[in-house]
Amino acid sequence: MEPFVKQMQEGQPVLFMIASWMRQFSDLTAGFTSRHGGVSESPYASLNGxxxxxxxxxHVIRNRQLLAQALGQPFEAFTYAEQVHSNEVIVIGKQEKGLGRNSREEAIQAKDAFITNEQGTVLCAQFADCVPLFFYDPVNxxxxxxxxxxKGTVLNISMAxxxxxxxxxxxxxxxxHAVIGPSIGACCYEVDETVAGRVREVLSDVKASTLSNKQILRGLKSGKFMLNLQELNRILIEQAGILSSHIEVTxxxxxxxxxxxFSHRKEGGVTGRMIAWIGLT
Known part of the structure; x- marks a missing residue:
């Protein structure tokens, strides 16, 4: 079953909520923005984050404010970073809460993963083909x-x-619990031997099955490959100890x-960014 359910309300951004989590966990907000319901103009129309x-x-700041309003959360709670395709993780505490929402200079620098147990803090990351990975521990x-x-995937950012x-x-x-969100799929993600070689190294390290190898990396006559980055992340998350029954994939x-x-590859690199968010309300 598709974990992301489209939510549309007049005058608000169009959002994709993690439906099962919203049903199970009343203290959680988590989802992914669409490209609709903001104020940005072409080629970033309209909900560029x-x-x-x-x-x-x-325009971007207004779009971010519209997201906060749609979720019923204070804008000061939303926390952003400058992402660099690393596997670096930062713990977000009271001092980091709200950084980066209004400017890149104030954002957390050079981090691609964020964790927190601070109530009222919303973690945000930006996407336009890369894979968003959501994690929630309801016990702690x-x-x-x-x-x-x-790059982050072969560096095993999920394990980190x-x-x-x-x-x-x-x-x-x-x-x-883990959810793998909207990203470029195996249907569209063509990569070269440089990327494929790194992926094969990872698959060898985790001793993935022959079937998994074929599902993740499919060779083309051109010498290129179609890569299933969502499935590769699923395998790495499972290898890290998360139960398969606790993993959902879009x-x-x-x-x-x-x-x-928005799709960076499909739209030739000139496009907006979606926001993935998760927070304890």
């Missing part, structure tokens, strides 16, 4: 969010995030669905 894509800053009431492009939750909050992997491809989402 990225300050780094040459959109007008005031802690959340995590990771930005996994191919889960390990950080374990060491910081005492989270046990078997208690953590079927939504950002490249196929530019009617709903």
């Amino acid at each position: 990225g300050l780094h894509v040459k959109d007008r800053d005031n 009431r802690a959340v995590g969010l990771a930005h996994a492009g191919w 995030t889960i390990s950080a939750m374990t060491h910081t909050f005492g989270s046990l992997p078997e208690h953590i 079927q939504l491809c950002t490249s196929c669905r530019t009617d709903e989402f």
Whole structure:
């Protein structure tokens, strides 16, 4: 079953909520923005959440405010970073809460994964094809969010995030729930031998089955490969100890669905960014 359910309300941004989590966990907000319901103009129309894509800053900030209003959360709670395709994780405490919401200069620098157990803090990351990874530990009431492009994935940012939750909050992997969000799918994500080679190294390290190898990396006659980054992250999350029954994977491809989402690859690099968010309310 598709974990993300489209939410539309007149005059508000169009959002994709993690439906099962919203039903199970009343103290949690988590989801993914669409490209609709904001104020940005073409080619960033209309709900662009990225300050780094040459959109007008005031438009982006207004879009971020609209998201906060739609979720019924104070804008001061929303926390952003400058992402660099690393596997670096930061613990968000009271001092970091709200950083980066109004400017890149104030954002947390050079981090791609965030964890917190602070109530009233909303973690945010930006996407336009990379894979959003959501984590929630209902036992210790802690959340995590990771930005996994191919570089972050082969660096095993999922393991880094889960390990950080374990060491910081005492989270046990078997208690953590994970959701893999909308990103470019195996249907559209063509990569070269450089990327494929790194992926094969990871698959060898985790001793993935032959079937898994074929599902993740499919060779083309051109010498290129189609990469299933969502499935690779699922395997790595399971290898980190999260139960398969606690992992949900979207079927939504950002490249196929530019009617709903921004896609860096499909739109030639000139486009907006979606926001993935998670927070304890």
